[in-house]
Amino acid sequence: xxxxxxxxxxxxxxxxxxxxxxxxxxxxxxxxxxxxxxxxxxxxxxxxxxxxxxxxxxxxxxxxxxxxxxxxxxxxxxxxxxxxxxxxxxxxxxxxxxxxxxxxxxxxxxxxxxxxxxxxxxxxxxxxxxxxxxxxxxxxxxxxxxxxxxxxxxxxxxxxxxxxxxxxxxxxxxxxxxxxxxxxxxxxxxxxxxxxxxxxxxxxxxxxxxxxxxxxxxxxxxxxxxxxxxxxxxxxxxxxxxxxxxxxxxxxxxxxxxxxxxxxxxxxxxxxxxxxxxxxxxxxxxxxxxxxxxxxxxxxxxxxxxxxxxxxxxxxxxxxxxxxxxxxxxxxxxxxxxxxxxxxxxxxxxxxxxxxxxxxxxxxxxxxxxxxxxxxxxxxxxxxxxxxxxxxxxxxxxxxxxxx
Amino acid sequence: xxxxxxxxxxxxxxxxxxxxxxxxxxxxxxxxxxxxxxxxxxxxxxxxxxxxxxxxxxxxxxxxxxxxxxxxxxxxxxxxxxxxxxxxxxxxxxxxxxxxxxxxxxxxxxxxxxxxxxxxxxxxxxxxxxxxxxxxxxxxxxxxxxxxxxxxxxxxxxxxxxxxxxxxxxxxxxxxxxxxxxxxxxxxxxxxxxxxxxxxxxxxxxxxxxxxxxxxxxxxxxxxxxxxxxxxxxxxxxxxxxxxxxxxxxxxxxxxxxxxxxxxxxxxx
Numbered sequence: 001x002x003x004x005x006x007x008x009x010x011x012x013x014x015x016x017x018x019x020x021x022x023x024x025x026x027x028x029x030x031x032x033x034x035x036x037x038x039x040x041x042x043x044x045x046x047x048x049x050x051x052x053x054x055x056x057x058x059x060x061x062x063x064x065x066x067x068x069x070x071x072x073x074x075x076x077x078x079x080x081x082x083x084x085x086x087x088x089x090x091x092x093x094x095x096x097x098x099x100x101x102x103x104x105x106x107x108x109x110x111x112x113x114x115x116x117x118x119x120x121x122x123x124x125x126x127x128x129x130x131x132x133x134x135x136x137x138x139x140x141x142x143x144x145x146x147x148x149x150x151x152x153x154x155x156x157x158x159x160x161x162x163x164x165x166x167x168x169x170x171x172x173x174x175x176x177x178x179x180x181x182x183x184x185x186x187x188x189x190x191x192x193x194x195x196x197x198x199x200x201x202x203x204x205x206x207x208x209x210x211x212x213x214x215x216x217x218x219x220x221x222x223x224x225x226x227x228x229x230x231x232x233x234x235x236x237x238x239x240x241x242x243x244x245x246x247x248x249x250x251x252x253x254x255x256x257x258x259x260x261x262x263x264x265x266x267x268x269x270x271x272x273x274x275x276x277x278x279x280x281x282x283x284x285x286x287x288x289x290x291x292x293x294x295x296x297x298x299x300x301x302x303x304x305x306x307x308x309x310x311x312x313x314x315x316x317x318x319x320x321x322x323x324x325x326x327x328x329x330x331x332x333x334x335x336x337x338x339x340x341x342x343x344x345x346x347x348x349x350x351x352x353x354x355x356x357x358x359x360x361x362x363x364x365x366x367x368x369x370x371x372x373x374x375x376x377x378x379x380x381x382x383x384x385x386x387x388x389x390x391x392x393x394x395x396x397x398x399x400x401x402x403x404x
Numbered sequence: 405x406x407x408x409x410x411x412x413x414x415x416x417x418x419x420x421x422x423x424x425x426x427x428x429x430x431x432x433x434x435x436x437x438x439x440x441x442x443x444x445x446x447x448x449x450x451x452x453x454x455x456x457x458x459x460x461x462x463x464x465x466x467x468x469x470x471x472x473x474x475x476x477x478x479x480x481x482x483x484x485x486x487x488x489x490x491x492x493x494x495x496x497x498x499x500x501x502x503x504x505x506x507x508x509x510x511x512x513x514x515x516x517x518x519x520x521x522x523x524x525x526x527x528x529x530x531x532x533x534x535x536x537x538x539x540x541x542x543x544x545x546x547x548x549x550x551x552x553x554x555x556x557x558x559x560x561x562x563x564x565x566x567x568x569x570x571x572x573x574x575x576x577x578x579x580x581x582x583x584x585x586x587x588x589x590x591x592x593x594x595x596x597x598x599x600x601x602x603x604x605x606x607x608x609x610x611x612x613x614x615x616x617x618x619x620x621x622x623x624x625x626x627x628x629x630x631x632x633x634x635x636x637x638x639x640x641x642x643x644x645x646x647x648x649x650x651x652x653x654x655x656x657x658x659x660x661x662x663x664x665x666x667x668x669x670x671x672x673x
Contacts, residue, residue: 024539027559032561181460185463300512304508
């Protein structure tokens with residue numbers, strides 16, 4: 001590698017750019033608060049005391065390190081690569097989201113903020129935010145689209161049990177993107193005492209970098225664990241991509257390992273050709289939304305269009321800017337899995353390994369089901385099992401015509 | 405001299421301040437906007453801010469969000485808004501028009517294509533809420549090359565260094581967001597606005613407009629005591645929302661409110 005070549009792991013640059021993507025596209029009122037956040041984040045990520053507290057919380061509260069598990073029976077059935085699962089589903093609250101909320105909440109506390117806000121789609125990030133707020137005694141308001149409030153009742157109740165106020169958002173398409181708009185409006189109004197915990201690697205700088213850094217614990221652990229178990233690096237990584245935080249968390253520590261192939265899996269919904277999907281990297285084009293330049297689902301006038309996925313956590317029209325750059329630079333491959341393929345994978349992993357995956361993670365499993373048979377049995381495939389499927393019981397049952 | 409500079413120069417000579425109404429183009433339907441623009445000029449508007457509808461208006465309160473939604477039901481696009489200005493110019497060649505909106509429609513159209521079409525139609529300025537000067541290194545020169553003033557926001561959170569940076573990039577006028585919040589909010593503090601406007605004036609000779617949260621003639625007059633322009637949006641747009649099928653009544657209420665503001669701002673001058 002030449003000296004003047006920029007390494008992917010050195011990004012973003014000081015202005016938050018990943019190639020042409022990322023940046024800070026917000027109204028002026030938020031520029032100063034974002035700068036304050038960037039300074040605090042840069043300072044505390046070098047602060048041994050902060051890092052020790054974060055590590056202790058990740059170990060004792062979240063339950064890290066999460067194991068990796070060799071899915072032997074599934075691998076044997078497929079007759080190809082050995083599939084290993086990074087078990088983020090075993091974290092406290094049931095998904096990778098808590099890695100980030102624990103980190104951002106500690107930062108909020110250090111910055112003297114007394115109130116936290118968050119947006120949520122499926123409710124996992126909302127629950128993870130409400131959880132850390134309860135523990136640290138911070139006021140918590142979670143914005144959630146009216147459509148999502150209706151389809152994720154159990155998570156709404158969990159957030160309320162934890163003491164959070166859930167505000168239903170009835171503007172626009174009434175889903176995750178509108179919840180994010182409303183959280184930004186709250187932040188701009190209450191910027192003095194409020195910390196906005198964004199749940200994914202999108203938004204204005206420093207969020208994409210900061211959320212990645214808090215999630216990269218996934219890849220750091222997995223990189224060491226898989227070498228202990230197999231004696232070498234994996235041949236390929238697979239993770240689902242909505243905003244892309246679990247994926248970047250797994251990918252980032254492997255970016256310099258050029259022999260490791262990387263697959264990000266978007267939601268193809270009813271099929272890319274139908275237009276009813278949530279796959280901006282596979283079928284969208286670059287634009288500016290929610291504070292950053294990235295691939296978006298948009299029409300020819302630049303209006304953001306509604307997305308569809310069976311998985312609420314992937315139902316978002318944008319994607320983290322680092323993924324946009326990993327796509328353009330060719331370092332990662334982005335593919336899409338339909339609702340039906342994800343459901344089939346959901347059932348197959350459940351029956352074969354006794355692990356019920358979240359519908360989001362089922363997209364990654366479905367891609368692994370396609371890839372493994374094309375690989376040799378001495379090769380390995382590391383899949384991020386980003387969350388557990390308990391929250392999806394109603395959705396899956398309803399698809400089968402059952403009411404539970 | 406640009407239309408915007410001309411208007412501010414003339415008003416300064418008269419010791420008066422600009423009244424700038426904002427309405428969303430295509431709200432509640434596309435044919436409503438052109439007659440409303442002419443009516444607002446007749447009622448005392450010096451500059452018109454025309455909102456470009458966007459699906460995700462992050463900086464706007466509920467009133468202007470819903471105006472965008474109404475316009476988007478008719479698929480009002482950035483090109484449609486430019487077309488509206490072209491038709492406005494067939495009758496009115498003196499009142500400046502500033503397009504206000506979000507960056508993505510301009511990104512998709514392309515900065516150069518937008519600037520050329522907008523300049524040809526008679527657009528005078530563009531206020532893109534979500535592009536700070538840091539991200540505008542390509543945007544600003546493209547607009548200026550076509551004679552379009554890039555108008556930037558300043559906020560209560562803008563420190564001295566940012567005020568200097570923004571006023572250096574801006575032309576036409578600068579727009580001070582009078583409160584921490586979204587358009588149409590209710591937490592306005594006159595004293596803090598006065599102090600901040602003074603701080604801005606120390607950095608620039610550009611006219612300073614004030615907006616967000618100005619709801620009545622009394623507040624407009626108070627702002628005109630120290631600002632060069634007063635922007636009023638949600639208070640007007642709420643009249644359209646209150647009269648969804650009766651644009652004549654909505655227009656009457658809007659022009660009455662503007663005339664009252666105009667009179668209050670000019671009182672004693």
